[in-house]
Amino acid sequence: MITLTFPDGNAREYQAGISGLEVAESIAKSLAKKAVAWAVDGEVLDLADTVDRDASIRIVTRDDSEALELVRHDCAHVMAEAVQELYPGTQVTIGPVIENGFYYDFHRDEPFSLEDFPAIEKKMREIIQRNKPFTKEIWSREETKKVFAEKGEQFKVELVDAIAEDQTIRIYKQGDWFDLCRGPHMTSTGKIGDAFKLMKVAGAYWRGDSNNPVLTRIYGTAWQSKEDLDAYLHALEEAEKRDHRRLGREMDLFHFQEEAPGSVFWHAKGWTLFQELISYMRRRQDDAGYQEVNSPDMMDRGLWEQSGHWEKFRENMFTTETEDERTFAFKPMNCPGHVQIFKNGLKSYRDLPVKLSEFGKVHRYEPSGALHGLMRVRSFTQDDAHIFCAEDQVTAECVKVHELMMSIYRDFGFDNVIVKYSDRPEKRVGSDAVWDKSEAALQHAVEAAGGDVELNPGEGAFYGPKLEYVLRDAIGRDWQCGTLQVDLNLPDRFGAFYIGNDSEKHTPVMLHRAMFGSLERFAGILIEHYAGHFPLWLAPTQVVVATITSGADDYAVEVRDHLRRAGMRVEADLRNEKINYKVREHSVTKVPVILVVGMREVEERAVNIRRLGSRDQTAMSLDEATASLGKEALAPDLKRRD
RNA sequence: GCUGCUGUAGCUCAGUGGUAGAGCACUCCCUUGGUAAGGGAGAGGCCGACAGUUCAAUCCUGUCCAGCAGCACCA
Numbered sequence: 001m002i003t004l005t006f007p008d009g010n011a012r013e014y015q016a017g018i019s020g021l022e023v024a025e026s027i028a029k030s031l032a033k034k035a036v037a038w039a040v041d042g043e044v045l046d047l048a049d050t051v052d053r054d055a056s057i058r059i060v061t062r063d064d065s066e067a068l069e070l071v072r073h074d075c076a077h078v079m080a081e082a083v084q085e086l087y088p089g090t091q092v093t094i095g096p097v098i099e100n101g102f103y104y105d106f107h108r109d110e111p112f113s114l115e116d117f118p119a120i121e122k123k124m125r126e127i128i129q130r131n132k133p134f135t136k137e138i139w140s141r142e143e144t145k146k147v148f149a150e151k152g153e154q155f156k157v158e159l160v161d162a163i164a165e166d167q168t169i170r171i172y173k174q175g176d177w178f179d180l181c182r183g184p185h186m187t188s189t190g191k192i193g194d195a196f197k198l199m200k201v202a203g204a205y206w207r208g209d210s211n212n213p214v215l216t217r218i219y220g221t222a223w224q225s226k227e228d229l230d231a232y233l234h235a236l237e238e239a240e241k242r243d244h245r246r247l248g249r250e251m252d253l254f255h256f257q258e259e260a261p262g263s264v265f266w267h268a269k270g271w272t273l274f275q276e277l278i279s280y281m282r283r284r285q286d287d288a289g290y291q292e293v294n295s296p297d298m299m300d301r302g303l304w305e306q307s308g309h310w311e312k313f314r315e316n317m318f319t320t321e322t323e324d325e326r327t328f329a330f331k332p333m334n335c336p337g338h339v340q341i342f343k344n345g346l347k348s349y350r351d352l353p354v355k356l357s358e359f360g361k362v363h364r365y366e367p368s369g370a371l372h373g374l375m376r377v378r379s380f381t382q383d384d385a386h387i388f389c390a391e392d393q394v395t396a397e398c399v400k401v402h403e404l405m406m407s408i409y410r411d412f413g414f415d416n417v418i419v420k421y422s423d424r425p426e427k428r429v430g431s432d433a434v435w436d437k438s439e440a441a442l443q444h445a446v447e448a449a450g451g452d453v454e455l456n457p458g459e460g461a462f463y464g465p466k467l468e469y470v471l472r473d474a475i476g477r478d479w480q481c482g483t484l485q486v487d488l489n490l491p492d493r494f495g496a497f498y499i500g501n502d503s504e505k506h507t508p509v510m511l512h513r514a515m516f517g518s519l520e521r522f523a524g525i526l527i528e529h530y531a532g533h534f535p536l537w538l539a540p541t542q543v544v545v546a547t548i549t550s551g552a553d554d555y556a557v558e559v560r561d562h563l564r565r566a567g568m569r570v571e572a573d574l575r576n577e578k579i580n581y582k583v584r585e586h587s588v589t590k591v592p593v594i595l596v597v598g599m600r601e602v603e604e605r606a607v608n609i610r611r612l613g614s615r616d617q618t619a620m621s622l623d624e625a626t627a628s629l630g631k632e633a634l635a636p637d638l639k640r641r642d
Numbered sequence: 643g644c645u646g647c648u649g650u651a652g653c654u655c656a657g658u659g660g661u662a663g664a665g666c667a668c669u670c671c672c673u674u675g676g677u678a679a680g681g682g683a684g685a686g687g688c689c690g691a692c693a694g695u696u697c698a699a700u701c702c703u704g705u706c707c708a709g710c711a712g713c714a715c716c717a
Contacts, residue, residue: 202646219712
């Protein structure tokens with residue numbers, strides 16, 4: 001006999017080998033009817049699966065949160081069946097559940113297109129209607145391979161080979177159709193419901209390797225209810241409205257054009273935002289003891305050979321030949337330049353740590369398919385810095401950087417930053433001993449700083465391990481912004497040293513760090529994060545003074561100039577348009593504050609304040625408004641100084 | 643870079659084997675109006691680039707460029 005404990009704490013004895021269905025039946029007929037799976041010690045299993053040990057269990061019904069993943073997975077199987085029924089000869093490969101849905105990769109000579117979706121969806125509904133039970137069978141390795149080989153499913157045969165020796169081969173059937181699958185599944189296709197939709201097709205490499213054949217991937221979304229599906233589709237539409245590429249155009253911040261793929265044409269308004277970010281970061285870094293420098297944009301090939309970039313990073317670099325037949329490369333990173341500055345003049349241990357910062361513009365030849373608005377460009381500005389320190393200072397310096405980093409993100413309202421730790425990649429410079437040291441140092445710093453860190457094995461820079469600070473865009477894509485890297489390699493390659501208190505030469509450790517990362521990317525993230533509704537200190541145009549009649553023109557100009565003298569970015573809108581029109585237009589372009597002035601305000605030397613996103617009107621004297629808006633327009637770090 | 647899709651006015655998008663249309667924006671006129679579009683008139687396009695097919699190409703075919711989605715890449 002075994003003891004099964006239920007979620008409410010009650011326990012009951014059962015025969016060993018009892019199935020989920022039997023347990024459900026023992027509780028209530030109605031529960032057995034609703035059950036689609038069960039969870040044993042937190043692991044979701046088929047309802048038909050049995051258990052032969054004491055465990056805490058839970059019967060999962062279709063509407064439980066655990067069932068969402070099952071709905072999606074089942075839906076993927078149904079889609080695969082639908083596709084094979086409609087397009088004979090199509091091979092199936094893998095079909096996992098992902099955030100918000102699922103996909104399935106197919107191999108077929110003719111790729112699928114969006115036009116195929118209605119037919120596939122119709123067939124899926126048909127299969128769901130058939131309501132065939134999902135049943136699991138355990139097959140032998142040889143049998144499985146033979147069956148799939150006979151069906152012409154080469155990819156499945158390969159998958160069987162990839163399954164570890166000690167794993168059983170599980171086959172899930174739904175009617176006549178079956179698939180190699182780890183499970184679990186619900187009890188029948190009918191449980192899926194109709195809250196699903198096929199979303200897009202795309203190519204994807206077999207096993208994620210660009211040397212392998214390209215498969216056609218169909219993405220779908222699936223939910224437990226129609227309401228959830230609609231809510232999701234609506235959220236997608238809303239996210240589209242926050243897309244920084246769209247807002248960039250609507251708000252006149254920047255544009256791109258064919259002649260400069262991956263390079264930004266910053267308009268005056270966007271550049272204001274950009275400069276505001278730099279000013280902020282400059283103050284924060286000054287406060288933290290950094291010294292700002294500037295290094296050349298182009299340097300001789302020899303220097304890049306010495307740094308290792310020529311060998312490890314060549315294909316990403318822009319180069320240029322000159323008349324005297326020298327090859328120069330545009331810097332893809334600032335570090336080599338900063339090492340030159342560190343090396344220039346003798347450094348003592350008393351000088352350490354030396355913290356050199358630069359708002360350096362770097363150029364990288366990114367693959368064309370990777371380019372994406374401001375998020376992934378070929379020339380961008382980094383808030384880069386390199387900290388040269390002694391080995392025993394590494395941990396403390398890393399902790400300082402981490403804390404500064406988090407404090408900066410908080411100023412922009414990012415409270416949940418994902419931090420990833422990446423260790424040595426395959427393509428790297430330096431000995432394993434040096435890597436051991438670097439990785440240990442960074443790990444110590446992570447532990448000292450606290451906080452959650454995800455592991456990202458093999459993803460480090462070619463010269464050192466790194467921490468990545470990841471922010472999420474409106475569409476749910478993650479982008480690395482900040483980074484902190486420990487580097488024992490480059491200083492050595494360049495022969496940088498300092499004189500220790502033992503009068504000997506020592507190689508410094510170099511910490512690479514960027515907090516915004518790329519100013520372009522960070523600006524893009526901010527546009528989406530705020531949906532264009534910038535806080536006052538970042539808004540390109542902070543205030544528009546809008547007149548109701550031309551009789552107020554002179555006063556409006558006076559108000560504008562008054563606020564400008566107080567340090568704000570203000571425009572006056574004196575056009576011959578109705579106030580409705582002006583309010584609408586400046587709301588659409590997301591100006592945070594509109595000051596409406598008519599004859600009443602002229603007489604009282606007042607303004608009428610209207611905030612973006614609100615219909616309220618607040619009357620105030622010009623002096624009061626100037627004082628309060630001026631205060632509000634201060635950057636967060638300056639507010640803290642008051 | 644790979645797979646698929648897209649490229650027509652500043653923006654969003656119709657459209658046809660015989661060199662093009664709408665709405666918004668823009669310009670001008672009327673209107674001086676109190677918080678998200680007042681009325682009227684007008685101007686605006688080498689139909690992404692280059693080849694090919696054709697009597698004739700924005701439309702068909704090919705190559706290239708750029709963009710979009712995904713994959714791969716991302717110091």
